[in-house]
Amino acid sequence: MSLDLQLSTSLLFFIVPLLFFFLIKFKTIIAHTLCSPKPSKIPTSYPIIGSYFSILANKDHRLQWISDIILSTPNLTFTLMRPLNFHTIFTANPANVQHMLKTNFHVYQKGEKSSSTVSDFLGNGIFNINGEKWKYQRQVASHEFNTRSLRKFVETVVDTELNERLIPILATAAANKIVLDFQDILQRFAFDNICKIAFGYDPGYLLPSLPQAEFAVAFEDSVRLSSERINVPFPLIWKIKRALDIGSEKKLRIAVGKVREYAKKIVREKQSELKEKSSLDSADLLSRFLSTGHSDEDFVTDIVISFILAGRDTTSAALTWFFWLVSKHPEVESQILKEIGEKSETVVLYDEVKNMMYTHASLCESMRFYPPVPMDTKEATQNDILPDGTFVKKGTRVTYHPYAMGRVEKVWGKDWAEFKPERWLDINEVTGNCTFVSKDPYTYPVFQAGPRICLGKEMAFLQMKRVVAGVLQRFKVVPAVEQGVEPEFISYLTAKMKGGFPVTIEERI
Template sequence: MVDLQFPASLFLSVIPPLLFLIWAAVRNPSSSTSTKIPSSYPVLGSILVIWKNKERRVQWISDILTSVPNLTFTLRRPFGYRQIFTANAANVQHMLKSHFYNYPKGEVFRRTLRDFLGDSIFNADGDNWKFQRQVSSHQFNTRSLRKFVETVVDSELSNRLVPILTNAAARKTVLDFQDILQRFAFDNICTIAFGYDPAYLLPSLPEAKFAVTFDRALRLIAERFNSNIPFIWKIKRALSVGSERQLKITVEEVREFAKGIIREKKQELKEKNSLESEDVLSRYLSSGHLDEDFVTDVVISFILAGRDTTSAALTWFFWLIFNHPGVESEILKEIKEMNSEEPVYDEVKSMVYTHASLCEAMRLYPPVPVSTKSALKDDVLPDGTLVKKGTRISYHPYAMGRVEKVWGADWAEFRPGRWLELEETAKKWRFVGRDSFTYPVFQAGPRVCLGKEMAFLQMKRVVAGVLRRFKVVPVVQNLEPVYASDFTSKMKGGFLVKIEERVPGTEI
């Protein structure tokens, strides 16, 4: 049965008053640049100011959050639908740890995203989530991380990324560095998680049809998730028209790609007749969960986590350090001081200043700017906000990185030093982190990101490998790129750069 959850007759009956309310609101709209909580109208809610800010939704919500005393407000959408947004660390700790049981993804969340994410770990609660987390966790022990950085990442860096950058520097060609980093991350996650090398970062930069399709699916499912009038997408899905028809076709293509990987792995395991492979996909297929649709969900979730987050963080990082040459100099100094006789894993882990610079980049431009839960029961947040059963509540890492009371009056500055202390005796930097509820870029509590350490190892290895030999120079300078977000953030229009080799004899 089609789940519309809104009678068509009722929909038609509200059109005339809705049009009248739109006309009335247009005569006295809320300012699209206002940081005040937007005005709300009966039935209509704050739809007009929401529409006005749809291209900068993340920034607009952040502006409001950082302007209200408790860093929390309720956005009223049409037909009485409400969503709470918060940048209050105490509220985040309440949701993600102390009252974790009361803030699952929720049925509305899961139902909305199921067509794309299925029952994968990003769209799961309860026992299903616990099982997936337990199986996946084996991939993130020290032995696996060491193998990841010393074989997979290092090979991709030396044999693919560096030659591409060398060629671009010699030919003075323009690269979309965002695309290059996504290809790099995609090859990495497929190799480590599935034992499959898609070879997207070959020198020819082959057509990345799957990546384009995956991005389109992400954009369409994000439009559905952020819909202000949810019953409209449900009607479109039932009729198979418009964006919902596009989504169905695109998701089928994504899932067919994932199933191809699964079939190859099944054949490989059958021929070996034993679990010689240690990748995540082999573990799932050997755990008794042979349902292809479920394992497909797992593959898609790993691609989403491994490709988009690290590439987004690195894209903004390279743009920031170009605009802060003092920071780049400190990173280069750290790279120069690295002990080349150490194993790559130990060498990368010792990059304290680079680690701080990456944290600072993600404070300003988090790969996942907003994360949403749903209240299982009525509750009261630490700041006094009432939460009704079934209410969606979103914590906002993008806004949390801009709270002056937390980060100081210079919060807008890119300053890695805010994460460091100088050890007087050793004359070395010591990293000083923030608690994960103040800085929830990798989530926090029981659902804290399993791949956090893997992400840092990969990013630091890329930074060292690239900056040791090259300077990444944006084509467009003195203009901040547009921060765009579906589920993960991107630079709108890509990150066009020229690559310059460091002067011979001065490279590190």
């Protein structure tokens, strides 16, 4: 029995003296629940323990379980009863999402419960706070996403990483018939990119030797272990473990320590660099933050960690699932190759990448199925009522679910299960030219919406389209799995392909 399960059981008996009575009374129900991990309706809730046994039975596929329940409800909303009367509301209703992210934005914030859960890792970074600190970080960061910066990002940072590192690695793999973990390769690519553009620092994580960087392992562990805190039935469990410095909490402390030390090294090197300059001639994000006068090293370190998370994990997750889907749909790949060929021989220029409409649509369609952030949680700061009539008590967590929202038949049609980039395009029957038709951001909140909408949305699309063009123009990416085997979509703070994405690379003739 794992340490987590031992603590869970001990805590149950400590807090709930009558639990034994419930175990006897409902033993038949419990056995049925554990043998049926994918119920299609809202799980039964019992006094004190709530839906604990359903939560336990579905812990290994919680994302899909929650999605299935949401999609089985009339208003795409349900309340999960956790032990000790803690409630979490899950919704895929666009009206509710707009209410949360825009109309009543001031009510739905990063609450104390949510923030404290990941505070050891993200601290006071932009994704974990509200108020003036959040506004300040967003205001300073916004300067990095103007047209000039985006053009520089594509034509220097991304192109250099693509042509000098990614392409040679793929060429070597093709020549030697090497199986690569493409998820790992894409994470390395994205990590180098975000460090270069945001911090003016090249970690060289995608060098030909594919170095086993201690930081990257620690970062991955920090994301996974912080996510496990969110899903634990009793928050008191991880708090006790942290106080005792045992089990997963000890591992998290060690991992976060390594991440923070690495981030502080970046900050200190940038501070030394800026001291030697008479003026700010560097346009990177970290220079801007340090030049505004912030000397709190921990705060700036939090900023660095948050932007690494955003730049490394989200784009690499989106590209991983994109290449998987394209490998299963050769007709989509053919259309993308046609578009690449029509733009130019090398597809380098910013405007050419920006105007790749079919590729853009394909990426949107891929993220409809596999959003990089499959769930996002807010906390109500006061009593409220959602547009569908759901009452929200102050302090309740409300989670909107982009993964489920991409599967709503009323929104996407009866063919929602088909990978169909054309659903995002208005195609002129005479000329064959296509125009991208965006969706309501509250129906498709893959990049959030409202005041917290992702600042790096356009940068992410430009990076992804450049990678798609550069890779598919020269190579065919072939999954190295048995026929019919589907990869598993898992969710930490961001999405992953469980076990990586093994592929072989083939040169196009």
